[in-house]
Structure formats: structure tokens, C-alpha cells
Amino acid sequence: MPPEASPSLPHGLSRRGLLSAAAVAVGATVASPLLSACSGKKSGGPGTTSKSDVDRALPAYLANNSVNADVPSVTGVNGAISDPCFLSYPTSPVTTVSGLVGSGGSYTTMTPLWGAIPASSGNAYYATVNKAIGATLKLQPSDGNTYGDALPPVFAANKLPDWIMIPGWLNVQLNLGEAMTTQFADLTPYLAGDKAKQYPNLANVPPAAWAAGVWDGKLYGIPSYPSAAVFNGAYFYRKDLLDSAGVSVTGFKSADDLAGLGKELTNAKGGVWAFDDLFGQSAAYVSQLFQFPNHWGIDGSGKLIYKYETEGIVEALNWYVKLVKAGYVHPDAIANNNQNAKQRFWSGKVLIQVDGTGAWDGLDAQSGVAANPGYVRQALPLLSPDGAKPPTIELGNGAAMFSYLNKKLSAAQIKECLAIANYLAAPYGSAEWLKVNFGDEGVDYTMKDGNPVLNAQGNKEVATTFQFLACPPAATVPKNGFTQVAKDYAAWQGDAVKHAVKPLFFDMNIAEPSQYSAINKPVDDTIDDVRFGRKPISAFTDAVDTWRKQGGDALRTFYDGIRSKYGTGQ
Incomplete structure (x- = not known):
């Protein structure tokens, strides 16, 4: 994993x-x-x-x-x-x-x-x-x-x-x-x-x-x-280091607000980059920011549509490519080296990253883990693509x-x-x-x-x-005396539940046909190539066309059958 x-x-x-x-x-x-x-x-x-x-x-x-x-x-x-x-x-x-x-x-x-x-x-x-x-x-x-x-x-x-x-x-x-x-x-x-x-x-x-x-x-x-209240994760930032730099995220609403920190925070010669991988494997995190489903959704005409087929993922790719080309993303993230992603954040080599909410427990601020004794992790407020739409966050299974x-x-x-x-x-x-x-x-x-x-x-x-x-049931509690961390997380989660959306087929066990279990990987690999600037956006659209022919459309028919007989979630 x-x-x-x-x-x-x-x-x-x-x-x-x-x-x-x-x-x-x-x-x-x-x-x-x-x-x-x-x-x-x-x-x-x-x-x-x-x-x-x-x-x-x-x-x-x-x-x-x-x-x-x-x-x-x-x-x-x-x-x-x-x-x-x-x-x-x-x-x-x-x-x-x-x-x-x-x-x-x-x-x-x-x-x-x-x-x-x-x-x-x-x-x-x-x-x-x-x-x-x-x-x-x-x-x-x-x-x-x-x-x-x-x-x-x-x-x-x-x-x-x-x-x-x-x-x-x-x-x-x-x-x-x-x-x-x-x-x-x-x-x-x-x-x-x-x-x-x-x-x-x-x-x-x-x-x-x-x-x-x-x-x-x-x-x-x-x-x-x-x-x-199971959520996909959050966009975290080093509040201690942003405060030292006089940078505030108060009032942030959009993806462009986030991108705007790239130039302000990146100092490649000093070994500091604004961003780590903000996309996530198979677009797991950026889907929250650009409001497309992690799996299946429904388009404006009522048709089932997979995340690869949404306008949101194309917008996200174009947005992320600009960050990479501008030099705001850590080179190890571009190389898909995620084994040391946490350490890059802890040591202050990157100032903004995505991670699961479980990372926000205060234990990373213990002596010997984070380099800065004043280390403070915080999460950005929920954002939307343009700041005009209300933010949303997809609710995970209970x-x-x-x-x-x-x-x-x-x-x-x-x-x-x-x-x-x-x-x-x-x-x-x-x-x-x-x-x-x-x-x-x-x-x-x-x-x-x-x-x-x-x-x-x-x-x-x-x-x-x-x-x-x-x-x-889960409870938020201090770890090793980090009471403020517990309060901060509780406040973030308390706001997030007000923007929760249930994904299609929520909490359902669905036996998906095994012959199509591998069709996503070529698309996910192409997503990596595109977002890191190795291939043009057309390579992604071509990969999605192939995905449809190799089983994506058949899966749509399969899920339409489930939708008709069993509904779309609990």
C-alpha cells in the first residue's frame, strides 16, 4: 500500500x-x-x-x-x-x-x-x-x-x-x-x-x-x-514557517489562492519548495479541491460518469502542470518518490502537502521527529476550484x-x-x-x-x-499532551461535516467484474506523466478513450444495472 x-x-x-x-x-x-x-x-x-x-x-x-x-x-x-x-x-x-x-x-x-x-x-x-x-x-x-x-x-x-x-x-x-x-x-x-x-x-x-x-x-x-465523518484527507501547511515568512492563508477560497503561494514560498537554492505532491495517487486528493468524484458520479444529463471523464480532472491536471513547470513542486515528488514525503514536510523542505487526517495528531511535533522545535501543522480551509462555488468534501464509508x-x-x-x-x-x-x-x-x-x-x-x-x-466510534483526543492539536482538528472536522457529500454507491459492497480490475492502471500512469509534464494533456484523453473501449463502458453498464436494481447508496 x-x-x-x-x-x-x-x-x-x-x-x-x-x-x-x-x-x-x-x-x-x-x-x-x-x-x-x-x-x-x-x-x-x-x-x-x-x-x-x-x-x-x-x-x-x-x-x-x-x-x-x-x-x-x-x-x-x-x-x-x-x-x-x-x-x-x-x-x-x-x-x-x-x-x-x-x-x-x-x-x-x-x-x-x-x-x-x-x-x-x-x-x-x-x-x-x-x-x-x-x-x-x-x-x-x-x-x-x-x-x-x-x-x-x-x-x-x-x-x-x-x-x-x-x-x-x-x-x-x-x-x-x-x-x-x-x-x-x-x-x-x-x-x-x-x-x-x-x-x-x-x-x-x-x-x-x-x-x-x-x-x-x-x-x-x-x-x-x-x-x-471519514474524510479523504486535508491540505496541510507548516503554520510555524508560514508565520515566520509573514504569509497568511486567511481568506483562502480557491485553487488559485493555493497556487499563488508557490512563488512566495519556494526557494529552490535554499532547498525549500512550496509544494509536495498535491494530487495524490489516482487523483485521490485533488478530487476534493476540483470537486470531481473519486469513483463514479452523475453528469448533468443523469448519465453515470467516471472520474476520468469529468471536466474537473482536466482542470486539475492543467492547474498542477503549471505548478510543476514553475518549479514550485519538490523534485522528489515529481519523481514519484513518496516514501520520504512525510520527512520532507517535517524537515521543512516542503511547506504544503496532502495527507490523511490521521497525520494530524501532534506526534510529528515530538522532539526528534520535526526539525523545528516550534513545529506546527495546520490544515487549509476547504477550497473550491474558483472560490465562487461552496467547497465540498467527499464522505468516506463509515x-x-x-x-x-x-x-x-x-x-x-x-x-x-x-x-x-x-x-x-x-x-x-x-x-x-x-x-x-x-x-x-x-x-x-x-x-x-x-x-x-x-x-x-x-x-x-x-x-x-x-x-x-x-x-x-472514533474520538479526537490529545496525544502526548498536544491538546491544541486536538482542538484544531476538532474545529476543522466540525467545519468539514457541513460540506460533506456522499459519493455514489456509498457504503455498498459491489462485486465488480474481475476482468476489468486492471484497466485503471494505464490511465493512472498517464495521469502521472501528464501532471509531471512528461506528456501532453492529449495523452490523458487518449488513455481515457482506450479505457472506455477496454472495459470502462462495460463497467458503466454494470453500474447502471446496480443503480437500477439497488439504488446508489445507503
Whole structure:
């Protein structure tokens, strides 16, 4: 997975660097079937579900309001709600789970981990959480950077663990639509409707987060890091360095406002450039700025149109080419070297970059990471192409990752795992959340300025593991004392939800025909060549024409069938 693409995951997801490697979640999660679905029949293939069937499979929502946020959620538009912001942990955390949780069972798990993998032997953190849940979860995290390579052999050998987390961006690669009924347990009988109320912490997860865990009308997935405000990312700038240069972004509204900083901030002889890659892989970030869809959209005549076919992407290419030709973009970005993009920003070699919102957690301002002790990351306000149109930001699925239980488990084992998941999903501010995320006070963490902070042992033992199996709705919290960062992010997200737009086929699992899975790559490669000035804009339009002939038009017919039969989103 490309390290640049961390956009769609919730803020502050991991203390161990997960967000540096996550990928973009598009509006419709797709999984490649074993059959061709482009025949003109109005069938979505494996995975596709009507809204009414999704609603029947979803757990009934039961909000947990036991802890009041310091900065309450903001209700925006199109179902977007910002995450609550907590500036300090309650001195007397509430208890949300009473009595026995597990029944002494033992379960193998498989989850990714972006960062150092802790030793499992003698790990006090693992031991204390397993003791709390009354069962043994055998945690064997796998390198997140190669997780996509590790999973296929496990599927092929039919050696799935009891409990596994699968990021949505691997659905196609794993042919997940076909795997659901053969490999994973149907959770609908245990969680649909009011049945979820026996697991109140799971019922506290918003319905939009569960929706993409529904396949063929049945619920299979347990959401990981759910949120009602998942966004593709932000345009970040080094506020400390812009302030030093006397440059203000107050009143910025348009793409040209942003471009105007190029000349003002670039000092190539001094090793400083205004911009890093502002486009993103497959136009993931610039689509927000120029207001074209990340996947499919509808044109003025009501016709389905893919992002390659929009006027917006052509405008974005022409805009970006000017920045490159003017010398305002860092040479490593032009060379498509994104491995060091974060470091370029931290060190002040570039002053404006795009990244996922999870990068905005304050941890990059720690000593030894950023070169400038006064380092401050801020996000630009949402912009539009010309500043006249109101800005928009595309809403991502309520969850981009799900965990699944093995179909071989008995009903009693499934219930035990769901009881464990209910414990792991305890909300921020609870005693259970503190245990799951930090272990025992004095062993793996201490309290500092009202918040838990990992100590030396905790930094070796505690990693994002249990949370990939189940966790509560996202919350914005300070990391290592960076309270202002939490406030700033909460304010940005609170504004963003007011401009949220749902993409077409939002929160739907669609089994896209596998024979067309590779047709986008030549276009994406051409986009890179055009935006970096290696080819003319005509090369892009030619590539799109080829894309249509090689399957783009067939996919349009396929999605028209889904649109006709199942609608365009949840």
C-alpha cells in the first residue's frame, strides 16, 4: 500500500504509525467475483445488497452518552457527524461492561500492524487485556506494509484464523465477495436489529459503519475504527514557517489562492519548495479541491460518469502542470518518490502537502521527529476550484476495515467472540477503553496532564492489535499532551461535516467484474506523466478513450444495472 494514502481512516488511529500506510477507501467497496457481471442483467453479483435488505441486517443503534465530550460533535449534512473531542480522560472512568465477558475460550487472530511488532511472550499488555476479557486472543500481528501479500496464501490454503481483520482496500485482491458465505460466520442472527442490544457497546457503533460489512443481505463484518465523518484527507501547511515568512492563508477560497503561494514560498537554492505532491495517487486528493468524484458520479444529463471523464480532472491536471513547470513542486515528488514525503514536510523542505487526517495528531511535533522545535501543522480551509462555488468534501464509508469470524466456529464460540468484541468496543472515557488501549497504569502507562501516556515498557508492548478486531466510534483526543492539536482538528472536522457529500454507491459492497480490475492502471500512469509534464494533456484523453473501449463502458453498464436494481447508496 502506498505510504502517501492515509486519508480515509479516523484521526489519531494509532500510536505506532498505522496511518502512514493506510489506503484510500472509495465510495463503493468492491470485491472481484468469479463470474462476469456485465451481461446487462440487473444483478450486482456477490455482495450487492438493496438498501432495505441492508437496513434489516444492521444492528439497532443504541447511543452511549455516559461520557460528555469537551468539544461536542457537530452534526453536518448527508449524515456526517464530527467526532467528539475529549481533552482529558475522566478521573473516574465509567464501567460499561459488567460480569463475565469471555468463557475461557482461546482464539487465533490475524491483524496488520504498521510499526514495530512487539514480542508476544511475556507481554504484560497482552496478558492484562486477555485477563480482562476472560479469554485468550492469540495475537500474531503481521507487517501492515506486506499484509496484502500475507493474506492470499492463507485464503488459498484454507487456513484462516478464528478472527481476522481485512482492510477494505484488499477486498478486490482477496475476492472477498465470494469468500463471505464459504469462509466467514454470518452475524445477522446475533446482531441484526434489537438483537444487538445485548452487546450495547457494539450497538453504539453508528449504522453507517456497519453497512459496508453487509454482503448479500447478511452481516459479516465488525467495523474497525468507525466514524460518521471519514474524510479523504486535508491540505496541510507548516503554520510555524508560514508565520515566520509573514504569509497568511486567511481568506483562502480557491485553487488559485493555493497556487499563488508557490512563488512566495519556494526557494529552490535554499532547498525549500512550496509544494509536495498535491494530487495524490489516482487523483485521490485533488478530487476534493476540483470537486470531481473519486469513483463514479452523475453528469448533468443523469448519465453515470467516471472520474476520468469529468471536466474537473482536466482542470486539475492543467492547474498542477503549471505548478510543476514553475518549479514550485519538490523534485522528489515529481519523481514519484513518496516514501520520504512525510520527512520532507517535517524537515521543512516542503511547506504544503496532502495527507490523511490521521497525520494530524501532534506526534510529528515530538522532539526528534520535526526539525523545528516550534513545529506546527495546520490544515487549509476547504477550497473550491474558483472560490465562487461552496467547497465540498467527499464522505468516506463509515468504516474502511472490518474483522470477520471464521465460519467453523460454533454458535457458542461466536457469542463469546461477540461478547469480547463488545468489551473491545467500549467507548472513550470508560475503564474498558483504558485497559484495551493502554493496559495497566504503572505497568505500561502513566497519567500525564490528565491523559494516559505510554511509558518505556508500554512503548515496547502496546500496539494497535485488539482494536483491529473491534473498537468504539472514533474520538479526537490529545496525544502526548498536544491538546491544541486536538482542538484544531476538532474545529476543522466540525467545519468539514457541513460540506460533506456522499459519493455514489456509498457504503455498498459491489462485486465488480474481475476482468476489468486492471484497466485503471494505464490511465493512472498517464495521469502521472501528464501532471509531471512528461506528456501532453492529449495523452490523458487518449488513455481515457482506450479505457472506455477496454472495459470502462462495460463497467458503466454494470453500474447502471446496480443503480437500477439497488439504488446508489445507503
